[in-house]
Amino acid sequence: MSSALKKEAVFIASLIILWYSSNIGVLLLNKLLLSNYGFGFPIFLTMCHMSACAVLSYISIVFFKIVPLQRVQSRFQFLKIATLSLVFCGSVVGGNISLRYLPVSFNQAVGATTPFFTALFAYLMTFKREAWSTYACLVPVVGGVVIASGGEPSFHLYGFIMCMGATAARAFKSVLQGILLSSEGEKLNSMNLLLYMSPVAVIALIPATLIMEPNVLDVFTSLGIQYKFMWLLLLINSAMAYSANLSNFLVTKHTSALTLQVLGNAKGAVAVVISILLFRNPVTVMGICGYTITVLGVVAYGEAKRRHK
Numbered sequence: 001m002s003s004a005l006k007k008e009a010v011f012i013a014s015l016i017i018l019w020y021s022s023n024i025g026v027l028l029l030n031k032l033l034l035s036n037y038g039f040g041f042p043i044f045l046t047m048c049h050m051s052a053c054a055v056l057s058y059i060s061i062v063f064f065k066i067v068p069l070q071r072v073q074s075r076f077q078f079l080k081i082a083t084l085s086l087v088f089c090g091s092v093v094g095g096n097i098s099l100r101y102l103p104v105s106f107n108q109a110v111g112a113t114t115p116f117f118t119a120l121f122a123y124l125m126t127f128k129r130e131a132w133s134t135y136a137c138l139v140p141v142v143g144g145v146v147i148a149s150g151g152e153p154s155f156h157l158y159g160f161i162m163c164m165g166a167t168a169a170r171a172f173k174s175v176l177q178g179i180l181l182s183s184e185g186e187k188l189n190s191m192n193l194l195l196y197m198s199p200v201a202v203i204a205l206i207p208a209t210l211i212m213e214p215n216v217l218d219v220f221t222s223l224g225i226q227y228k229f230m231w232l233l234l235l236i237n238s239a240m241a242y243s244a245n246l247s248n249f250l251v252t253k254h255t256s257a258l259t260l261q262v263l264g265n266a267k268g269a270v271a272v273v274i275s276i277l278l279f280r281n282p283v284t285v286m287g288i289c290g291y292t293i294t295v296l297g298v299v300a301y302g303e304a305k306r307r308h309k
Helices: 003-036 042-063 075-101 104-111 114-126 132-136 138-150 157-180 190-212 216-226 230-254 257-279 285-307
Strands: none
Touching (some): 003 075, 003 104, 003 257, 042 190, 042 230, 075 104, 075 157, 104 138, 104 157, 104 257, 114 157, 132 138, 132 285, 138 285, 190 230, 230 257, 257 285
């Protein structure tokens, strides 16, 4: 292997490690803050994430020029981005709320149903149809979650509804983005889209936090006195939220779609294993089987889509 190929392999491996550690790290830290430390303020936590994304996106693009700056061309395009931002914001808030009530392992099992909702919204909104054999692969995706739900010792209905809502919103945003930013002049790469979406999300989350979580600063200050590293934990958590987006963009850019899908499915499984070891939440054979069926369904669905392209 030549020196250039070795350097490229090391670079891609480093990106994948960063992607895994950022995504899994932010997920576990969210759970730690929301459940273990009694910081039950998912809206404020999301606002911190979006604030970090806004600041770090600006620094990365404007000063470090990680990607070229793409400017918003019209007020109408900005309204489209703002709409996407609100949907994106809702999905993140819903996911964080669910982590207050559900273990990370079950949260990941429900989150794995994203392809089902993406296919559903694509059909309802764009009338895009897949082959029946492709749709058949979604049956184990949904069936696996039903089995996992029945075998989940820590099942919480409100947390489950929030998690399903967050998963559906994430899929809805993906389909909506394809519709709203479909013209060549309006297409933005994910980093520029994050640059414009995150400030809009912060503006929306400030009043939501003040209304729904009015005592957040008092509680956080007292927790900061009780746990000296609380401020640092929140800062690292917020920076990781941006790092997860950046590393996802870079891994997508430097690997193939197939590699990305395989890595994505493996990432969910790694997150489940680490969370069980860290939080010691009880799991059942039924729950593990359900999650496995869902992941296998997702893999089969991705393969079927590629085969019928």
